[in-house]
Amino acid sequence: MTQQTHPYSIELEGISKRFGTVQANKNIDLQVPAGTIHGIIGENGAGKSTLMSIIYGFYEADSGSISIDGQQVSIRNSQDAINVGIGMVHQHFMLVENFSVLENVILGAEGGAVLKQGMDAAREELKRLEQEYSLDIDVDAIVEDLPVGLQQRVEILKALYRGAKILILDEPTGVLTPQEADHLFRILKSLKEQGVTVILITHKLREILASTDNVSVMRQGEMVAHRETSKTDKEELAELMVGKKVRLKVNKDEAKPEQTVLSAKDLSFFDGQGVERLKKVSLDLKAGEILGIAGVSGNGQSELLNVLSGITPMASGEIQFAGQTITANAPKNAAQMRDLKMAHVPEDRHKMGLVTGFEAYEAAVLGYHDSEAYNGSVLMKRSAMLEECNERMAAWDVRPPNPHLKTANFSGGNQQKIVIAREVEQNPNVLLIGQPTRGVDIGAIENIHEQIVKLRDAGKAILLVSVELDEIMALSDRIIVMFDGAVVGEVSANEADERTLGLMMANAWNEGQGAQA
Amino acid sequence: MSQAKVPAWVSVGLIPLLNILLAFLVSGLVFLAIGEDPIEAAGYLVYGAFGYDEGIGYTLYYATNLIFTGLAVSVAFKAGLFNIGGEGQAYIGGLGVGLLCLWFDSSLPLLVIAPLAIIGGALFGAAWAYIPAYLQARRGSHIVITTIMFNFIASSLMVYLMVNWLKAEGVMSPISRTFEESAWLPYMHDIFAPFGFDIGDSPLNLAFVLALLCCVFYWALVWHTRWGYQLRTVGTNPTAAQYAGIDNAKVTIWVMLISGGLAGLVGVNEIMGVNHNLLLNFTAGYGFAGIAVALMGRNHPIGIVLAAMLFGALYQGGAELSFEIPTITPEIVVVIQGLVILFSGALENMFKGKIEGLFLRKAAA
Numbered sequence: 045m046t047q048q049t050h051p052y053s054i055e056l057e058g059i060s061k062r063f064g065t066v067q068a069n070k071n072i073d074l075q076v077p078a079g080t081i082h083g084i085i086g087e088n089g090a091g092k093s094t095l096m097s098i099i100y101g102f103y104e105a106d107s108g109s110i111s112i113d114g115q116q117v118s119i120r121n122s123q124d125a126i127n128v129g130i131g132m133v134h135q136h137f138m139l140v141e142n143f144s145v146l147e148n149v150i151l152g153a154e155g156g157a158v159l160k161q162g163m164d165a166a167r168e169e170l171k172r173l174e175q176e177y178s179l180d181i182d183v184d185a186i187v188e189d190l191p192v193g194l195q196q197r198v199e200i201l202k203a204l205y206r207g208a209k210i211l212i213l214d215e216p217t218g219v220l221t222p223q224e225a226d227h228l229f230r231i232l233k234s235l236k237e238q239g240v241t242v243i244l245i246t247h248k249l250r251e252i253l254a255s256t257d258n259v260s261v262m263r264q265g266e267m268v269a270h271r272e273t274s275k276t277d278k279e280e281l282a283e284l285m286v287g288k289k290v291r292l293k294v295n296k297d298e299a300k301p302e303q304t305v306l307s308a309k310d311l312s313f314f315d316g317q318g319v320e321r322l323k324k325v326s327l328d329l330k331a332g333e334i335l336g337i338a339g340v341s342g343n344g345q346s347e348l349l350n351v352l353s354g355i356t357p358m359a360s361g362e363i364q365f366a367g368q369t370i371t372a373n374a375p376k377n378a379a380q381m382r383d384l385k386m387a388h389v390p391e392d393r394h395k396m397g398l399v400t401g402f403e404a405y406e407a408a409v410l411g412y413h414d415s416e417a418y419n420g421s422v423l424m425k426r427s428a429m430l431e432e433c434n435e436r437m438a439a440w441d442v443r444p445p446n447p448h449l450k451t452a453n454f455s456g457g458n459q460q461k462i463v464i465a466r467e468v469e470q471n472p473n474v475l476l477i478g479q480p481t482r483g484v485d486i487g488a489i490e491n492i493h494e495q496i497v498k499l500r501d502a503g504k505a506i507l508l509v510s511v512e513l514d515e516i517m518a519l520s521d522r523i524i525v526m527f528d529g530a531v532v533g534e535v536s537a538n539e540a541d542e543r544t545l546g547l548m549m550a551n552a553w554n555e556g557q558g559a560q561a
Numbered sequence: 562m563s564q565a566k567v568p569a570w571v572s573v574g575l576i577p578l579l580n581i582l583l584a585f586l587v588s589g590l591v592f593l594a595i596g597e598d599p600i601e602a603a604g605y606l607v608y609g610a611f612g613y614d615e616g617i618g619y620t621l622y623y624a625t626n627l628i629f630t631g632l633a634v635s636v637a638f639k640a641g642l643f644n645i646g647g648e649g650q651a652y653i654g655g656l657g658v659g660l661l662c663l664w665f666d667s668s669l670p671l672l673v674i675a676p677l678a679i680i681g682g683a684l685f686g687a688a689w690a691y692i693p694a695y696l697q698a699r700r701g702s703h704i705v706i707t708t709i710m711f712n713f714i715a716s717s718l719m720v721y722l723m724v725n726w727l728k729a730e731g732v733m734s735p736i737s738r739t740f741e742e743s744a745w746l747p748y749m750h751d752i753f754a755p756f757g758f759d760i761g762d763s764p765l766n767l768a769f770v771l772a773l774l775c776c777v778f779y780w781a782l783v784w785h786t787r788w789g790y791q792l793r794t795v796g797t798n799p800t801a802a803q804y805a806g807i808d809n810a811k812v813t814i815w816v817m818l819i820s821g822g823l824a825g826l827v828g829v830n831e832i833m834g835v836n837h838n839l840l841l842n843f844t845a846g847y848g849f850a851g852i853a854v855a856l857m858g859r860n861h862p863i864g865i866v867l868a869a870m871l872f873g874a875l876y877q878g879g880a881e882l883s884f885e886i887p888t889i890t891p892e893i894v895v896v897i898q899g900l901v902i903l904f905s906g907a908l909e910n911m912f913k914g915k916i917e918g919l920f921l922r923k924a925a926a
Contacts, residue, residue, distance in 0.1 A: 353804075378803065380806070382806060395800050397801065398798075399793070399798045400797075410801060411806060413790045414787055423781065
């Protein structure tokens with residue numbers, strides 16, 4: 045730490061990487077001053093993850109060089125990266141869930157055949173690290189019992205234990221509550237004070253502005269700008285990211301809610317392990333309104349969407365919809381719910397909303413494949429499907445507008461457009477929409493938000509589930525907060541503020557604390 | 562992002578061809594090891610399979626069975642199901658064909674018996690596949706295990722039926738009486754003879770045409786009907802299928818019915834086309850070879866026809882080979898087949914990455 049004479053702890057020169065015909069990284073230069081927090085922002089597919097994978101040795105660059113503390117190094121695999129002091133915290137944690145924190149940390153660095161020795165030494169070292177960086181974690185806790193925020197700290201601890209002097213965090217706040225995210229940034233600050241260099245990859249501008257010293261912007265595989273964080277602002281960064289002026293607000297009029305079209309009462313659901321994932325959830329959804337469901341992911345929102353849309357049967361409770369009463373004994377499956385004019389944009393388009401091996405025009409009829417519009421008496425009407433797909437691709441600006449391209453080969457935003465177009469074009473009475481803009485770039489987000497508002501203004505009822513608080517607050521007319529499978533609060537959109545919602549999401553909200561909902 | 566296009570001819574043509582070539586190269590080493598000239602052996606093999614009319618006929622006759630079982634394995638695979646029970650389904654399918662022929666051969670003309678027997682064979686095969694399908698769909702028993710077990714049950718059942726019920730009177734071996742000629746599917750050489758074509762006496766019969774029709778049926782079903790859409794959805798993304806309101810269990814059951822039915826049609830070729838009586842062990846491993854054929858044929862009917870022809874050629878050419886060179890026993894021929902399966906099935910990805918990478922780089926340059 046003391047001998048760090050070179051001003052840059054990591055320096056990239058002319059890094060290029062090509063996948064087939066796609067130039068993922070083009071001649072990238074980057075200098076990260078030692079002991080700073082450096083943000084890298086860019087849209088999805090801008091090449092951030094590729095660049096970090098090159099630094100961490102998952103990929104090898106086609107050309108260019110990497111220097112650590114002024115020394116040119118060759119990083120061919122992640123072991124090389126660890127050896128030169130690079131640590132990485134992935135978006136999806138790489139932890140063994142049923143191991144303790146200690147066991148996870150020493151995994152791959154056990155130090156000898158007999159565990160005991162290594163464990164004891166590791167425990168000492170961990171104590172020291174934990175205190176030095178105030179990580180505040182019980183090394184003997186089992187990882188699966190820890191909340192995600194702490195699991196992330198285990199990942200950080202793991203990197204530090206391996207001697208990381210450069211810590212890369214990939215979208216670290218995606219799964220955190222606002223409070224947990226704040227805590228993370230405090231930890232990063234103290235890491236910085238101890239001389240660790242932090243590289244933070246995110247698409248959340250607010251975090252960049254709040255926590256970094258410098259920021260670099262990537263667009264379409266290129267590094268387009270370097271800024272000192274204190275000398276830039278949200279608007280400039282957003283513009284650099286997408287290359288045009290972006291509106292961060294959703295334009296919409298006051299909602300005019302009408303009659304209730306869907307009413308759920310005391311919905312319960314148990315998962316395969318018998319854990320109660322939905323605890324007597326009740327809600328009313330009115331025509332002409334957007335009802336937002338806020339909550340940290342994994343608090344029952346997915347289960348709620350699945351039960352409402354008929355994908356999984358409820359354990360108890362009832363749903364009133366389109367003149368029908370749906371109960372555990374009189375269930376309706378997803379196809380029947382569609383027939384009642386409920387459309388559903390699922391949270392996870394890869395797992396659920398699309399078949400990535402299908403060509404776009406096939407994926408564009410998923411769920412409606414039995415409809416007369418697409419079927420003759422025996423064969424499917426391929427030409428009708430293609431024609432419709434072409435029209436929708438034009439109307440929704442799906443790029444490339446090629447109905448024969450495999451769904452997997454579209455970018456996230458365009459995949460999402462295919463899914464949303466499919467569901468919205470059915471002209472449903474109720475639209476369930478989960479994470480409408482997850483993994484979607486800013487230009488497309490705007491477009492998707494507009495479409496949702498348009499549908500609302502046409503008198504449709506919309507249930508919006510999102511873990512992006514910004515999105516919930518910008519779109520919703522009414523907000524329900526879920527925690528641990530239950531509804532813990534409801535606020536109208538113009539009374540909602542981030543702090544209240546954040547506290548509710550963490551179930552730390554007490555009536556009378558701050559603004560009354 | 563990293564999925565640029567590799568030319569189609571590379572993935573369906575060049576790579577399988579390379580794999581087969583490698584299998585033959587290693588086979589050549591085997592021949593050298595037992596002291597035979599590999600070039601000479603290859604010559605006999607190719608001549609035996611394609612060199613003269615009867616040889617070609619035999620090759621296509623073997624291919625007929627393999628097309629049926631290859632399609633059977635493939636259609637189930639498209640729905641994400643691994644049907645290892647083609648052997649048993651073909652066996653029971655043959656039983657259905659044989660029973661119908663035994664019942665009706667003296668009372669009905671061929672034009673009636675043939676469709677009846679085809680339907681019967683398919684139904685019997687389908688029924689045999691239904692039980693494992695039901696167990697998988699409704700009870701969660703794994704279909705790989707149950708279909709394998711049903712092969713053994715089919716085998717025992719056939720022995721019991723042949724010995725105790727169907728054996729012809731006055732013979733010492735477990736075979737039924739020979740059908741009347743009205744229940745014989747015409748041979749191809751008999752069909753071509755009136756037109757002045759002499760294609761040599763071989764067991765090749767009309768069932769080959771049926772096999773090709775099944776390929777068309779497979780193609781239309783899988784890619785051009787809503788049922789095919791459902792089965793492909795279930796096969797590639799069961800969660801999306803659930804989301805789309807597709808009943809996975811129902812799809813599992815009817816796909817297995819189709820799979821079993823296709824396998825059952827082996828009985829049409831073997832029982833009605835060639836043997837003209839019911840007997841034991843006529844399936845001779847075609848059900849298992851069908852797995853390799855489906856794998857090698859990349860689950861596409863054209864690929865399956867080509868792969869079936871290759872395996873048919875190995876059967877026929879191999880027979881010729883062991884006849885011409887006595888030191889090359891039929892077991893050595895099985896080794897060659899094994900190598901082909903190993904290289905084109907199990908090791909199919911050995912070159913894939915490298916060659917695709919080569920083409921992608923070339924395309925990008």
